[in-house]
Amino acid sequence: MRRWLAIASLLPCLALADWRQLGTVSGTPADIVVVDAGLVVTSSSGTNGTATAWLASSDGGVQQLATLTGASGYVGAGFDGQCLSALTPSSSLEFSSGCGGPVTIGVNSAGAYRSLGARGVAVTFSGSIASFVSAADIATTWSAQPPTFTQQATARGLGLVNLAGIDFATTAVTGVPGIRVSVDGGAPFSVAGVPASTDVVPFSMNGSPAALAVTSAGALVLVPDVRATTIATPTLPAGLSARRVAMAGTNGLASTTTGIALSPIPDTANVGLSWVPRTAGPGLDGRVHCLDARWCAALLTSGAVLLYENVHAPRFELSATTMTPGVPSHFSVDAGDDDGDPVFVTWSSPGAVVTSDGGAPNGSSVDITFPATSCTAVLEVTARDSLFSTTLPVTVSSERRGGVELTGPSSAIAGGPAISFSAALDGGCVSATFTWSTTDGGAGAGAQFEWTPPATSCTPGADVLVTATATWSAGAPTTTQVSRVVTIEPWGAPEAPVFPSGAVQDGGAAVVWSPSNGEHVCVAAAGFPGTVLVWESIDAGAAQIEIVDGGLRIEAASSCEATRVEGTAYRVVVGEQFGRRSASGSLAVDVLPSREPLDANAMFAVVANAGAGVAEGTTTLTASCLEQRDVEARISVLEASTEITSNTFATPGGWSLPIPGGCAGGTYEVVAQLLEDGQLTGAEARQTISTMAAPVEVGVLDVTEARVECGATPITTVTLQPVDGACASTSVAWRALAGPALSSSSGSGSTVPIQLVSGELASVGQVVELEFTVSGGGTNVKTETRGVKLVTDPFVDVSVREEPLLAQQEQGRVVVISLSNRTACTVEGLTVSLEGRRLVAESLHVGEARALAEQRDAALVVRDVALPAAGSIELRVFQGPSLDGSVSVSVSMNDVVVGEQRAAPVRECGCSGAGGGVTALWLLATALLRRRKQAMTPS
Numbered sequence: 001m002r003r004w005l006a007i008a009s010l011l012p013c014l015a016l017a018d019w020r021q022l023g024t025v026s027g028t029p030a031d032i033v034v035v036d037a038g039l040v041v042t043s044s045s046g047t048n049g050t051a052t053a054w055l056a057s058s059d060g061g062v063q064q065l066a067t068l069t070g071a072s073g074y075v076g077a078g079f080d081g082q083c084l085s086a087l088t089p090s091s092s093l094e095f096s097s098g099c100g101g102p103v104t105i106g107v108n109s110a111g112a113y114r115s116l117g118a119r120g121v122a123v124t125f126s127g128s129i130a131s132f133v134s135a136a137d138i139a140t141t142w143s144a145q146p147p148t149f150t151q152q153a154t155a156r157g158l159g160l161v162n163l164a165g166i167d168f169a170t171t172a173v174t175g176v177p178g179i180r181v182s183v184d185g186g187a188p189f190s191v192a193g194v195p196a197s198t199d200v201v202p203f204s205m206n207g208s209p210a211a212l213a214v215t216s217a218g219a220l221v222l223v224p225d226v227r228a229t230t231i232a233t234p235t236l237p238a239g240l241s242a243r244r245v246a247m248a249g250t251n252g253l254a255s256t257t258t259g260i261a262l263s264p265i266p267d268t269a270n271v272g273l274s275w276v277p278r279t280a281g282p283g284l285d286g287r288v289h290c291l292d293a294r295w296c297a298a299l300l301t302s303g304a305v306l307l308y309e310n311v312h313a314p315r316f317e318l319s320a321t322t323m324t325p326g327v328p329s330h331f332s333v334d335a336g337d338d339d340g341d342p343v344f345v346t347w348s349s350p351g352a353v354v355t356s357d358g359g360a361p362n363g364s365s366v367d368i369t370f371p372a373t374s375c376t377a378v379l380e381v382t383a384r385d386s387l388f389s390t391t392l393p394v395t396v397s398s399e400r401r402g403g404v405e406l407t408g409p410s411s412a413i414a415g416g417p418a419i420s421f422s423a424a425l426d427g428g429c430v431s432a433t434f435t436w437s438t439t440d441g442g443a444g445a446g447a448q449f450e451w452t453p454p455a456t457s458c459t460p461g462a463d464v465l466v467t468a469t470a471t472w473s474a475g476a477p478t479t480t481q482v483s484r485v486v487t488i489e490p491w492g493a494p495e496a497p498v499f500p501s502g503a504v505q506d507g508g509a510a511v512v513w514s515p516s517n518g519e520h521v522c523v524a525a526a527g528f529p530g531t532v533l534v535w536e537s538i539d540a541g542a543a544q545i546e547i548v549d550g551g552l553r554i555e556a557a558s559s560c561e562a563t564r565v566e567g568t569a570y571r572v573v574v575g576e577q578f579g580r581r582s583a584s585g586s587l588a589v590d591v592l593p594s595r596e597p598l599d600a601n602a603m604f605a606v607v608a609n610a611g612a613g614v615a616e617g618t619t620t621l622t623a624s625c626l627e628q629r630d631v632e633a634r635i636s637v638l639e640a641s642t643e644i645t646s647n648t649f650a651t652p653g654g655w656s657l658p659i660p661g662g663c664a665g666g667t668y669e670v671v672a673q674l675l676e677d678g679q680l681t682g683a684e685a686r687q688t689i690s691t692m693a694a695p696v697e698v699g700v701l702d703v704t705e706a707r708v709e710c711g712a713t714p715i716t717t718v719t720l721q722p723v724d725g726a727c728a729s730t731s732v733a734w735r736a737l738a739g740p741a742l743s744s745s746s747g748s749g750s751t752v753p754i755q756l757v758s759g760e761l762a763s764v765g766q767v768v769e770l771e772f773t774v775s776g777g778g779t780n781v782k783t784e785t786r787g788v789k790l791v792t793d794p795f796v797d798v799s800v801r802e803e804p805l806l807a808q809q810e811q812g813r814v815v816v817i818s819l820s821n822r823t824a825c826t827v828e829g830l831t832v833s834l835e836g837r838r839l840v841a842e843s844l845h846v847g848e849a850r851a852l853a854e855q856r857d858a859a860l861v862v863r864d865v866a867l868p869a870a871g872s873i874e875l876r877v878f879q880g881p882s883l884d885g886s887v888s889v890s891v892s893m894n895d896v897v898v899g900e901q902r903a904a905p906v907r908e909c910g911c912s913g914a915g916g917g918v919t920a921l922w923l924l925a926t927a928l929l930r931r932r933k934q935a936m937t938p939s
Helices: 916-936
Strands: 018-024 028-036 039-045 050-057 061-069 076-080 083-088 092-095 103-106 112-115 121-126 129-134 143-150 158-163 166-172 179-183 197-205 208-215 220-223 242-248 251-256 262-264 275-277 287-290 295-299 304-309 315-318 328-336 344-348 353-356 365-369 376-384 389-398 401-407 411-413 419-428 432-438 443-445 448-451 463-472 479-489 503-505 510-513 531-539 544-548 551-555 563-573 585-591 603-610 614-622 631-639 642-650 653-658 666-676 679-691 705-707 716-719 731-738 746-748 751-754 767-775 781-791 796-803 813-821 827-835 839-846 854-856 859-867 872-879 887-893 896-904
Touching: 018 050, 028 287, 028 295, 039 304, 050 304, 158 197, 158 208, 166 197, 166 208, 179 208, 197 242, 208 242, 251 287, 251 295, 315 376, 315 389, 328 344, 328 376, 401 463, 401 479, 419 432, 419 463, 419 479, 432 448, 443 448, 448 463, 510 585, 531 544, 531 551, 551 563, 551 585, 603 631, 603 666, 614 631, 614 666, 614 679, 631 653, 642 653, 705 716, 796 887, 796 896, 813 827, 813 859, 813 887, 827 872, 839 859, 859 872
Parallel strands: 018 061, 076 112, 242 287, 411 479, 503 585, 603 679, 705 781
Antiparallel strands: 018 304, 028 039, 039 050, 050 061, 076 083, 083 092, 092 103, 112 121, 121 129, 129 143, 158 166, 166 179, 197 208, 208 220, 242 251, 251 262, 262 275, 287 295, 295 304, 315 328, 328 365, 344 376, 353 365, 376 389, 401 419, 419 448, 432 443, 432 463, 463 479, 510 551, 531 563, 544 551, 563 585, 603 614, 614 653, 631 642, 631 666, 666 679, 716 751, 731 746, 731 767, 767 781, 796 813, 813 872, 827 859, 827 887, 839 872, 854 859, 887 896
C-alpha cells in the first residue's frame, strides 16, 4: 500500500487525532470513499463534462489522481492489499501501481460509481441505469451482468457490500419503494415499505446485509436485512434532516441540511436506530463514507476533504455509590468521548435487576434493585463507542444502620483503678467510629474506653455520666449517642506526706519531724473519718528514733560521726476498705555529730624554725573529732608587719615556706591562723624567727642532650636542678650564648625550651651554650654556663662489598663502601673512618674523585664527605693481601655517629669482571705498595 502512497504532498498533514482536514479539491465536490486506514479517494466535477479524481492521505495530503470524462463526476474505489482501483465516469476502471499498473480497463457502462477493488466486481451508473458488472480477473474484459437497475436520473445513492463472498449491490430510488437490491448480479428487487430515497449505504449488521437510506424527506430508514421485509425508522434530533449517510458496523456518520454532524448511539441491540449530534468535530454538509469503526471521511460543499479517526476511549463518572437493598436505586453516569463519538452505557451486578428509567437512550441512567440482604455490591459499568469500551467496577453500599450498644460497670471507686467500657454496633450495613466523653472531662476514641475515676470525691453518692458517640460513615443524622450513669464511692486517696527538704538537726537535740502539708482534700467534708500516717521503712543510722502520732521523733547519739535518718511513709483514710492509700513521702534528716566548737580559745600553737632562706616548722591542735573535721592552718611570714609570703597546710602537721630575699638574712614574724571548713575560727598563734645569710648556687641540668630531626624542630626541655644547702629562695634568668639559633634565646625560670629555628641536620654535634644567673637578693648572685649537645639518630645506611680484580691482578682487592642517606636533608661535613688491615690511603676515592685520607693508627679517615637528600655515594679503596679482610666503617658528624658497620666481612659483588676504574685503583695501589717495600729495603 505505501508504495502507491509515495507521492508528493500538496498539503502538510496534521498530527493524527480525531478530525483533521487533509486538503481541498477544486471544482464541484461530488463523492468521497475511504479505501484504507488514512486513505481517501474523492471526486469533483468541472466544466464541459469533465471531472477529476483525487487521492487524499493522512500522511500525504491531497493530490490529483486522474482526469475523468463524463458529466457525473462520481467516483468509486476499492482497496485490496497493495492494489487500489478507482471507477471513473469515463467508462474505465483504473488500477494503481500496486496492481502492476497503472492500468486502465474499459467497462461496458459509462459513469462508474462503486467498486470492490482488484476483486473484479463493480457497480456502475450511467444516467438512469445502474449496472452490476464483474470480471473473473482484472486483466480480462469486463461485461455487464443483467439485470440493470432502472432509476430516475436524480437518484445518486449506490453501494456494494460483500458478505461471505456474496456481493450485495444496492441503489437508492426516488420512487417507491426507495431501495433496490441485486445479489451476485441477480435480478434486482425492491425492499417493500421504504419511502423514496436519495442516498443509501449497504453494510454488515450482525452478519446480515443491511442498508441505511436517506429518504426524500430527510428521514432515515434502516433495513436490517435487505432480503427480508422488516424495516425500522431511526430517530433523529428534533428539527434536523439528514442529507447523506454512511454506516460501518455500529459506526455511522450523517450530514444534515443544516451542516450538523450526526452519529448513532452504538447500541449493539439497536444498531443505527438512535442518532445524536456529535459533541466535537466540524459540521458536515456533503457526502460521507465510513470504512469501519475507526475511519470515516467527509467531503464538504466547500471542497474540504476531512478524515476522522476514532482514537479515544469513552470516559464517564458515576453520580452516586449508595443503594437501598430490596428497592430500586437510581444511578446515572456522565459519559463522554474526546472524539465526540456517541457513547452507549451498559450496567451489570450479580444478583441485581437492572431496569432502564426510559430517560436515556444511551443507557446512562438506570434503576437497579439489589438483594434485600446486601450491604455492598459490585456494579460493573461499561461505556463504549463504535470501537472502544471503558469498564469500571464500582463498589456500592447500603446506608442501613444497626443499633448502638454500650457495656460497662455502673459504679466506681474514687482514687480506685480504671474501669473499661465498650461500644458495638448491632447489625446494619453502615460502619461507625466511636468517641467517648464523661461529665468530669474524660475523653477517648475507639470501640474500647478506659476511664479513670476521680482521685477524690468528697460527696457520698456522687455520679459521673459516661457517653459513647457513634459517628456514622454514611447517612443522616451523622451521630448517635448512648450513655451510662456511674456512681462514685467517696473520699479517695489522702495527700502524700511532704516532709521538709534538706533537714538538718543539731547534735544532742531531740526533734519530732511531721508532714508539712494537709492530709486530705476532703478533710473539712461532713463525715470524713480522718487519716493515719503509716511508716513503710525507717533507717535510723546512729540516731535514736520513736514513732509518735503523726510523725517521727529523732534524738542524736554522742558521736564524732554525723548520721542520717531516712524513712518513707504514706497516709490512709481511717476505716479504708478498698486499699486506697496515698503515695509515699520521704523523710531525710542529717543529724550533726556532738563535738566541741573551734574558736579563739582552741588549743592551737605554731613552732617555727629558720633555714637557708626558708621558714619551716609544725602546728599543733588539741580538739575532739579531728579526724572527722576539715581543719587547716594558714601560715604567713611577715617582715616589718608586712606579709611577704603565705600558704595553707594541714594541721596538726609540718609546714615550709621559702622567704623572698631570705638568703640575705633577717628577722621575720610567723603567724598561724586556724580554719575549719575553709573559714577562720579565730584561733591564732605567732612566733618570731631570724635567718642567716646563705649563698646561691647554679645547679646542673637534668638533660644534657637534645635530639635533632631532618625537617622538624622538636622541643627538648631542660631544667636547672637545685643544689642541696644552697639558698632556696632564688630567681633564675637564662640566655643562649653560643650554638645554633633557638626559637627562644632568653627567659626566666629554671626550665629552658631547646627548639632550633632550622630543621636541617647541619647542627648535629654542636653545643647550645646557656648562661644561667641565680639571684638570692642583693649581691647574692651567681652566673655560670651549661651546655646541651645536639645529637640525632643514625640516618646513614652502610654496606661493604668487594669488586674483583682481573685475572692478572692477583694481589689485593678493591673494597667498595656504599653510604645511603635515609633523610630528605642534604648533609655535608661527614667524617668517614675506615678500619681494616692493609688499606692503601692513596687509593681512596669518593665517587669518581680521589680523596685525601688521613692515616690514624689502623684506620683511614676522610673528612668533608657530602650526602645528597635521600641519595647515596660510594667510596673505593684498595686493600692489600691480608688474612683478615674485614673492614669496619663509621660515619659521624662533629663526633656524633650517624651510621656504622663494625668488622664487616667484604662481600663479592658477583661481577664477571672489573671495570677500568678498578684496574686503575689496582695499578695505583700496586705501585704504592712497591714503593713502600723499596723504602723499607736497606741499601
